[in-house]
Amino acid sequence: MHANNSTATKSADTLYFDGQCPICSAEIGRLQSQLDTDLTCVDIHDLDTTPIERERLFSELHLQKADGTWLVGLQANVAAWQHTRWRSLAQILLWPGVRWVADMGYRLWLRWYQAQRAAR
Numbered sequence: 001m002h003a004n005n006s007t008a009t010k011s012a013d014t015l016y017f018d019g020q021c022p023i024c025s026a027e028i029g030r031l032q033s034q035l036d037t038d039l040t041c042v043d044i045h046d047l048d049t050t051p052i053e054r055e056r057l058f059s060e061l062h063l064q065k066a067d068g069t070w071l072v073g074l075q076a077n078v079a080a081w082q083h084t085r086w087r088s089l090a091q092i093l094l095w096p097g098v099r100w101v102a103d104m105g106y107r108l109w110l111r112w113y114q115a116q117r118a119a120r
Contacts (some may be wrong), residue, residue, distance in 0.1 A: 013038060015028075
């Protein structure tokens with residue numbers, strides 16, 4: 001996936017989000033109020049990219065690491081929160097057992113999000 005993004009730098013991770021989703025926007029607002037300088041948040045609607053790449057980004061949360069590695073879903077969310085003072089708490093979501101519950105919660109939310117997006 002090669003989303004063109006002139007605002008992200010190679011030294012920063014980039015989180016892609018749906019700026020038209022009220023829940024996504026609220027979460028990004030909370031995240032941005034806590035961020036260090038190594039994470040750039042990009043609204044998918046502002047990208048100059050192909051429709052296929054755009055739909056891939058809309059399919060679930062995506063974060064591209066500064067080294068080019070892509071993380072999706074819960075891992076992308078945890079990686080984004082690693083750029084805040086809450087990094088230790090976010091890491092708990094990846095612990096065995098907790099991760100299963102967090103993944104299930106994320107998948108349920110993702111179904112709701114995709115239904116809401118289809119209704120827009």
